[in-house]
Amino acid sequence: MWSKINFNDIALIPIWQKLQRGERLSLEDGLILYKTNDLISLGKMAQYVQRQKNGDAVYFVLNQKIEHTNVCVLSCKFCDFAKKKGEAGAYEMSTNDILSKITPEIKEVHITGGMPHDWQWERYLEIVSSIHQKFPDADVKAYTAIEIDFFHKKFKMSIEEVLRQLKEAGLKTMPGGGAEVFSERVRRLLFNQKVGEKVWLDVHKTAHRMGIPTNATMLYGHIETIEERLIHLIKLREAQDETSGFLTFIPLAFQPGETGIKPRNEYTSAIDDLKTIAISRLMLDNFPHIKAYWVMLTEEVAAVALNFGADDMDGTVGEEHIAHDAGALSPMKLAKENLIKIIKDAGKIPVERDVFYNPLKIHGENLIGKIPYLNSVPIYHYLNSEDFKILPVTPRRLGVLFKQGTVVAGLISLIDYFEQEENLELMKWCIAARDQVQSVVLFSKYEWKNLAGKTIGVIDDTSTSVKLLEVILKKKYGVTASLERMKPNNYQNYSAVILIGDEALKNLKQSISGFEFRYDLATEWFDWQKLPFVFAVFAVSKGLSQDLKNLIQHSIKESLTKGKNNLEVIGSNHGRTLGYTSKETKEYLEGFNYVLGEREREAIEVFRNIVGSK
Ligand code: SF4
Structure with a gap:
C-alpha cells in the first residue's frame, strides 16, 4: 500500500502526510523536495497523486508539429532556431507546404514558429482554417502567448479579437510555449525582448474565459534558481485556480546548443529532469496532466518519468523526429508502436487521445x-x-x-x-x-411545463441521466421536448442543458448566465417516487x-x-x-x-x- 513508502529522508514525511490529507504544498515544501536525495520516495509520492488523478492511463496523440517559419523579429538569447530574413537557413512555409505535411491519421496539429515582420494577419488565419477544413479530424493547437501578443500589437486588435478570429477559423487549443521562467531577473538576462509573466498569463486566462483550453510550460536548466522554478509553478497554480483552463504542464529541459548560455554538452541531468516532473505533479495539484516530452527528455528518461508523476507522453510529433530506420513500417506507425511499447513497459495503459484528452483508442485489456x-x-x-x-x-x-x-x-x-x-x-x-445529488442538474431558461416544444442540450457523457430526464419530462410533467447532443460549453443555443459530474458542480458554483432555473434530477425523482436514484x-x-x-x-x-x-x-x-x-x-x-x-x-x-x- 502507498502508506508504506520507506522514506530515507525523513524531511519528506510531513509532506507525504500533507498529500494524504489532500493539502496544498508550499514553496518551502518544494524546496525540501528539490533538496532531497531520496529520489525513489519522491517518485512514489508523485505516482500516488498521478494515480489519484489519472489511474494508470498514459496519454499520447498522433500529432504533427509544424514550425511554419524560423524568421523572427526577436533575438532571444537562448534561441538556436530563429533567423533573420534572407539569412542562410531562413525559411517560410506556404499554406500548401504546411498541408502537405499532414496525413489523415493525424489528430493534432501543433503550430508555432518565428514572428516575421511582413506576414499579414490573413496568412495566420488561413493556416488554421485550411487545416481545419481539409483535415476536420485534426484539432489545431496553435500560436503561443508570445505570438498572440505579437498579433495583437502588430495588427492592432485586442487579444480577445485575435483569439475570437482564430477560434472561428478552427483553433481548438493553444500551446504553452513562451512562459520560460516567471522571473524578471531571468527575463532581463536572457529574453528581454519577450513579454513577461503578466502578458503570458493574461493571454492564457483570456483564452480560457473564451473556451480555449491551453497548456503551460517551464524552461528549466539554464540560469534560473530552484526558488524561481517553484515560484513559476505556484503562479501557474494560482492562474489555474482562477480559470481551470490549463490542460497539461510541460517542463522543458533547456538544450544548450550554440546559445552560449551553457557549455554545449551541459544538459540537465536525468535526476534533475525526474525531480522536476515529480515536483511539478506534486505542486500543481489543480493541473489535470503532466507531460514527459520525450523529444527533449529522451525516450529513456521519459519512460521512467511515467512512474514519477507524468501521465502524458505528447505524441508521434511527426516524421522528422524519427531517428530510426523505418523499415517496412511508416514513420508514424513506428513512432506510435514505440510509444505504446514504452508506456506498456512502464506498467501503464497507453491511451490515444485527442487534443482535449478525450480517449480515442485504449491499448489495454482487463x-x-x-x-x-x-x-x-x-x-x-x-x-x-x-x-x-x-x-x-x-x-x-x-x-x-x-x-x-x-x-x-x-x-x-x-x-x-x-x-x-x-x-x-x-x-x-x-x-x-439519497434525495439530491447536485451533480446531475438541468440548467434551464424555463420552468418544466414551459419546456414543451423546446430543445434541450445533452452532453455525450451519460446515458442514464439523459434517460432520467426524458422520464421526468414525459411521465412526471407530461412535457415533450427534443433532446440534442451538444458540444461542451455550447449552452446558449439551447433552452435548457443537462450537465453531470464535475461539469455540473462547476457550473453550480459559477452559474450559467441566462439559465435561471436549476433542477436537481435526483430531487425530482425522489419527490416523485420517494426512492433514491x-x-x-x-x-x-x-x-x-x-x-x-x-x-x-x-x-x-x-x-x-x-x-x-x-x-x-x-x-x-x-x-x-x-x-x-x-x-x-x-x-x-x-x-x-x-x-x-x-x-x-x-x-x-x-x-x-x-x-x-x-
Ligand atoms: S520569439 Fe521565439 S523564435 Fe523568436 S527568437 Fe525568441 S524564441 Fe526564437
Missing part, C-alpha cells in the same frame, strides 16, 4: 473503469492493488468499453447495465443519490476468473470503508479544482449512498419498469 468525477472518489481513492490497472473514463464510454471487453469491472451507468446485464455480475456497490452500479464481467473477482471485491470493500471514514480528506484536492472547500466537498459526498441495498434495488426495478427496458 482494465477497471473509473468514472473520473468527484462522486466516485470514495470507491476508488484507496484502491491501489498492483494486480489490476485503472482507466479513468466517462460513464458513456465505459459502457462501450465493457461491451468491447477492454474494461472488465467498474461503475457502469445503469442504462448501460440494463443493456449488458446478461454478461455482467453485480457487485454490492453503486452510486445512488441509482446512477451507476459496480459490475464485473461474468467471464472473469473467480480469483480476480474476489480480489476486486476485497479491494473495493477496503477502499470504500476507508474512503467513507475520510470523506473530508479524500475529495478535498479534487473538490478544490471545482471551487469547493473541503467542508462543501464532504457535504456533497455525504449525499451519496455507495452500497447497493434493498431500497436501491427497488429503485432500479421501478426505473427499469418506467423506461421499459425489460
Whole structure:
C-alpha cells in the first residue's frame, strides 16, 4: 500500500502526510523536495497523486508539429532556431507546404514558429482554417502567448479579437510555449525582448474565459534558481485556480546548443529532469496532466518519468523526429508502436487521445473503469492493488468499453447495465443519490411545463441521466421536448442543458448566465417516487476468473470503508479544482449512498419498469 513508502529522508514525511490529507504544498515544501536525495520516495509520492488523478492511463496523440517559419523579429538569447530574413537557413512555409505535411491519421496539429515582420494577419488565419477544413479530424493547437501578443500589437486588435478570429477559423487549443521562467531577473538576462509573466498569463486566462483550453510550460536548466522554478509553478497554480483552463504542464529541459548560455554538452541531468516532473505533479495539484516530452527528455528518461508523476507522453510529433530506420513500417506507425511499447513497459495503459484528452483508442485489456468525477472518489481513492490497472473514463464510454471487453469491472451507468446485464455480475456497490445529488442538474431558461416544444442540450457523457430526464419530462410533467447532443460549453443555443459530474458542480458554483432555473434530477425523482436514484452500479464481467473477482471485491470493500471514514480528506484536492472547500466537498459526498441495498434495488426495478427496458 502507498502508506508504506520507506522514506530515507525523513524531511519528506510531513509532506507525504500533507498529500494524504489532500493539502496544498508550499514553496518551502518544494524546496525540501528539490533538496532531497531520496529520489525513489519522491517518485512514489508523485505516482500516488498521478494515480489519484489519472489511474494508470498514459496519454499520447498522433500529432504533427509544424514550425511554419524560423524568421523572427526577436533575438532571444537562448534561441538556436530563429533567423533573420534572407539569412542562410531562413525559411517560410506556404499554406500548401504546411498541408502537405499532414496525413489523415493525424489528430493534432501543433503550430508555432518565428514572428516575421511582413506576414499579414490573413496568412495566420488561413493556416488554421485550411487545416481545419481539409483535415476536420485534426484539432489545431496553435500560436503561443508570445505570438498572440505579437498579433495583437502588430495588427492592432485586442487579444480577445485575435483569439475570437482564430477560434472561428478552427483553433481548438493553444500551446504553452513562451512562459520560460516567471522571473524578471531571468527575463532581463536572457529574453528581454519577450513579454513577461503578466502578458503570458493574461493571454492564457483570456483564452480560457473564451473556451480555449491551453497548456503551460517551464524552461528549466539554464540560469534560473530552484526558488524561481517553484515560484513559476505556484503562479501557474494560482492562474489555474482562477480559470481551470490549463490542460497539461510541460517542463522543458533547456538544450544548450550554440546559445552560449551553457557549455554545449551541459544538459540537465536525468535526476534533475525526474525531480522536476515529480515536483511539478506534486505542486500543481489543480493541473489535470503532466507531460514527459520525450523529444527533449529522451525516450529513456521519459519512460521512467511515467512512474514519477507524468501521465502524458505528447505524441508521434511527426516524421522528422524519427531517428530510426523505418523499415517496412511508416514513420508514424513506428513512432506510435514505440510509444505504446514504452508506456506498456512502464506498467501503464497507453491511451490515444485527442487534443482535449478525450480517449480515442485504449491499448489495454482487463482494465477497471473509473468514472473520473468527484462522486466516485470514495470507491476508488484507496484502491491501489498492483494486480489490476485503472482507466479513468466517462460513464458513456465505459459502457462501450465493457461491451468491447477492454474494461472488465467498474461503475457502469445503469442504462448501460440494463443493456449488458446478461454478461455482467453485480457487485454490492453503486452510486445512488439519497434525495439530491447536485451533480446531475438541468440548467434551464424555463420552468418544466414551459419546456414543451423546446430543445434541450445533452452532453455525450451519460446515458442514464439523459434517460432520467426524458422520464421526468414525459411521465412526471407530461412535457415533450427534443433532446440534442451538444458540444461542451455550447449552452446558449439551447433552452435548457443537462450537465453531470464535475461539469455540473462547476457550473453550480459559477452559474450559467441566462439559465435561471436549476433542477436537481435526483430531487425530482425522489419527490416523485420517494426512492433514491441509482446512477451507476459496480459490475464485473461474468467471464472473469473467480480469483480476480474476489480480489476486486476485497479491494473495493477496503477502499470504500476507508474512503467513507475520510470523506473530508479524500475529495478535498479534487473538490478544490471545482471551487469547493473541503467542508462543501464532504457535504456533497455525504449525499451519496455507495452500497447497493434493498431500497436501491427497488429503485432500479421501478426505473427499469418506467423506461421499459425489460
Ligand atoms: S520569439 Fe521565439 S523564435 Fe523568436 S527568437 Fe525568441 S524564441 Fe526564437
